[in-house]
Amino acid sequence: MGGHFLLLGGGFIGQALARRLTELGKKVMVVARNAPPHALPGVIWRKSDLSDAALLGDVLPDCHAVIHLATTSTPGTYSREPLREAEENLRPLLQLMHALDSYPTIPLVYLSSGGVIYGNPETLPVTEEHGLVPLSYHAAGKAAAEHFLGVFARQGHRVIILRPSNAYGPGQPFKTGFGVIPTLLEHLLRGTPMEIWGDGETVRDYLYIDDLVEACLKALHHPASGTFNVGSGEGHSLNELCRLAERVTSRQLELHYRPARGGDVKAVVLDVDRIRREMGWVPQVDLEEGLRRTWTKLLDEA
Structure with missing residues (x-):
């Protein structure tokens, strides 16, 4: 099979x-819409829209595997714009599937979202068998993508769907609405107040970036189609996360609580037994150590 990933x-x-x-x-x-702020040695970068059929036709013949990581939304974006969610996230994926139909030996790894796709699970930790209950158009887009990919897999293509929890780590940029950990660490660095939507008791599963990368590598070599949760297997409330960050940084965080938003999941922790059994993957970095590494990197760059 061909050369590049x-x-x-x-x-x-x-x-x-x-x-x-x-x-x-x-x-x-x-292939991405925007070039990275710093060049990545040894990486060929193609700045393009992901729905560029001509580009896909150019690069797929020499392709070993495809990893779909692109998304332009979070649960808070496009909250009243379902058509935009479909156009910007779902349509490019369908374009990719159409192009890959001519290359049945190329495996596809797709990153869905374990943090939003289950809604508010009936039991925790939640397994892959739990029904998909999207509470936002972002989550609905992920669910729709998984259904399309399920058909694609049943037609004979190798498709591995990963449902990661909330990924974080060094290098994650601070961007409003994207990632609570870079947000709270940025506020700790600047000494500015942080807004929390709700009472801070929402529970999430936080996954260190190196562990997620390792899961992607194992998925690339997995011999069969399948869907896998990828998380730490541990839940922490937002209030607990803030206290842990304060301990790691030895700084005080000023919190301003705001009314909760309707589309937010209350609690989700992922059961990661399937990926452990089938791929031998287990998370290596706990939340406190991950926060420490992320904070150290942020201080180095400040």
């Missing part, structure tokens, strides 16, 4: 995965 999406996760693949001596091409 094709990464669709060059954000925080894409850059981390590209670096790791090049460290392993792999050829890597990244």
